[in-house]
Amino acid sequence: MANIRYELIFSTLNKSKSLIDLNIHNNLEKKYEYIKQIILNNEEEILTKDEKLEAIKLLNNIFDKDKILYNEGTKRICENCQKECLAITYCEYCIRNYLKENFSNWTSENEDIDDLIRKCQTESYAPNGIIEWIPYNNLRNITYLTKGGYSEIYTADWIDGEYFQWNNQERKLKRFGKQQVILKRLENGESNNRNWFDEVRILT
Known part of the structure; x- marks a missing residue:
């Protein structure tokens, strides 16, 4: 496959979204089909076949995430779990079940944090962006970056990387591989730790 120009792809997607007429494309499926046709037709021939x-x-x-997030769109029966799911490229219920089955394989050794992560995972709606506990021994090249507020900021390499794709054949989540992450080290103090926990809980 030739080099993929992702900046151009994202630019084309954003431009296509800006052309949507909400009076005509008044639901997710119509918006999706409209953008899809713009990309495929691509009259200016900006994108290569591989880029399309x-x-x-x-x-x-994006469409799969939006369908689940807004609970909108045509449902299908998952060939694996037999539940009605909204996503096309994966099944949101299979992802949640997979994560649940792995609850016993990790722990932060803090019940509040574990409960929060489990709650987030049981509500996951995509194979990426999943909240999870990263063991310290899965991090490499931890480097101090700066200090801000009540915490110190570091960069590090996450060896396994985040989940990013559902494998229908193996019925499991695939990981991205090594990627750089940002770490926040909280200063000692119960109030600071509590503030952090409350902030995360609100955001999730």
Whole structure:
């Protein structure tokens, strides 16, 4: 596959979204089909064939997330769990079940944090962006960056990387591989730790 120009793909997707007429494309499926046709037709021939395929792949991922997030769209029966799911490229229930089955394989050794992560995982609606506990031994090259507020900021390499894709054949989540992450080290103090926990709980 030739080099994929992702900046151009994202630019095309954003431009396509800006052309949507809400009076005509008044639901998610109509919006999706409209953007898809713009990409495929691509009259200006800006995108290569491979880039069009990648753009459609990204569009499918966005569409799947939006369908579940807004609980809108045509449902299908998952061939694995037999539940009615909204996503096309994966099943949101299979992802949640997979995460539940792995609850016993990790712990932060703090029940409040574990409960929060479990709650987030049981409500996951996509194979990426999943909240999870990262063991310290899965981090490398931890480097101090700066200090802000009540915490110190570090960068590090996460060896396994985040979940990013559901494998229908193996019925499991696939990881991205090594990626850089930002770490926040809280200063000692129960109030600071409590503030952090409350902030995360509100955001999730």
